[in-house]
Amino acid sequence: MQDKYAIDSHKLIYHPQRVAQWMEAGRDWKKASLVYPIYVEISPIGACNHRCTFCAVDYIGYNSDKLDVDILKIRLKEMGQLGVKSVMFAGEGEPMLHKRIIEMVQAAYEAGIDVAFTTNATALTEQFVEEALPLISWIKVSINAGSAATYANIHRCHEKDFGRVIKNLQGAVAAKKTRGLPCVLGAQSILLPENAAEMTTLAQLCRDEIGLDYFVVKPYSQHSFSETRMYQEMDYTPLLSMEQQLAKFNTPSFQVIFRGHAMKKYREDNAYTSCHATPFVWAYVMASGAVYSCSAYLLDKKFELGNLHADSFKDIWEGPRRRENFEFVQNGLDIKDCRRNCRMDEINRYLNALHDNSIPHVNFI
Numbered sequence: 001m002q003d004k005y006a007i008d009s010h011k012l013i014y015h016p017q018r019v020a021q022w023m024e025a026g027r028d029w030k031k032a033s034l035v036y037p038i039y040v041e042i043s044p045i046g047a048c049n050h051r052c053t054f055c056a057v058d059y060i061g062y063n064s065d066k067l068d069v070d071i072l073k074i075r076l077k078e079m080g081q082l083g084v085k086s087v088m089f090a091g092e093g094e095p096m097l098h099k100r101i102i103e104m105v106q107a108a109y110e111a112g113i114d115v116a117f118t119t120n121a122t123a124l125t126e127q128f129v130e131e132a133l134p135l136i137s138w139i140k141v142s143i144n145a146g147s148a149a150t151y152a153n154i155h156r157c158h159e160k161d162f163g164r165v166i167k168n169l170q171g172a173v174a175a176k177k178t179r180g181l182p183c184v185l186g187a188q189s190i191l192l193p194e195n196a197a198e199m200t201t202l203a204q205l206c207r208d209e210i211g212l213d214y215f216v217v218k219p220y221s222q223h224s225f226s227e228t229r230m231y232q233e234m235d236y237t238p239l240l241s242m243e244q245q246l247a248k249f250n251t252p253s254f255q256v257i258f259r260g261h262a263m264k265k266y267r268e269d270n271a272y273t274s275c276h277a278t279p280f281v282w283a284y285v286m287a288s289g290a291v292y293s294c295s296a297y298l299l300d301k302k303f304e305l306g307n308l309h310a311d312s313f314k315d316i317w318e319g320p321r322r323r324e325n326f327e328f329v330q331n332g333l334d335i336k337d338c339r340r341n342c343r344m345d346e347i348n349r350y351l352n353a354l355h356d357n358s359i360p361h362v363n364f365i
Helices: 016-025 069-082 101-110 126-131 148-155 160-179 196-210 242-247 260-265 313-317 320-331 345-356
Strands: 039-042 086-089 114-119 138-142 184-190 214-218 255-258 282-285 290-292 304-307
Touching (some): 069 313, 126 160, 138 160, 148 160, 160 184, 160 196, 196 214, 196 242, 242 255, 304 313, 313 320
Parallel strands (some): 039 282, 114 138, 184 214
Antiparallel strands (some): 290 304
């Protein structure tokens, strides 16, 4: 069954004008400065109520930073005018813990920006469902086990959170169906030794008990700065056959997306030698307001471009620190030091093919 959401691939091919702008810019900073990101990940708050064993950003420390909503409203309006097309509220903390998260959703929507969430859904409230769900394109919930005990072990939380998440999602699904809302509701799990035996149970739970639209099974990716190292030697080869086991849960209204392609790449050498996506097609905003060109390098000053609490997004994106990052990524970054299978991997493979033009006879379309 085809991955209808292209989760195991990329969607940059649907933005040919931005790609053409990137190609035209090349190494010319004046042109490159005007290539704005299509997608921005925003962390509303640094705090998190879980301490997942696989957390990539544990090194940041789950601090109490939170975005100034009144400033963010101004910045989101500006982002929409500059060409940002989507924001995902996620980040180094649990986004729904921010008490004014609904206002952020409304501001992004009013700015003409598509809105999404990655969340653990423990703080998904009835008010959020009532006021924000109609404005959101999709919500993907991190559920990394099919039982309360394993969930608590991996998420490092109370077992009761497992039931709370199920109940919260059931409420969201009911509201979606009753009101005919377009928001796509899905779940994802990182495939780990502790939960591998529960993936079929979780798939059935997502489809039959909750009523979600999809369930993603994805590989772990070691962050270079993470304190946790317990999964860095993961070998997914013996687990690839799970894709066939999970395919039986597919129906016209529910899909299991087993990210076998990403799993196979995990131990492969990079297919490119330079990062073409950074600092162009995406950006990351920390709960402190700091803007980064790549989420794999949070707290690394070479990738910090400015702060939304102090400057406009335009001034940050066209400013001297982004120019320094632009030059560093082109001339100084060794991608062997980057996070393997990073979020921009498929986009980099696509842009690299355009950049190198290495396929013979490209004019014979």
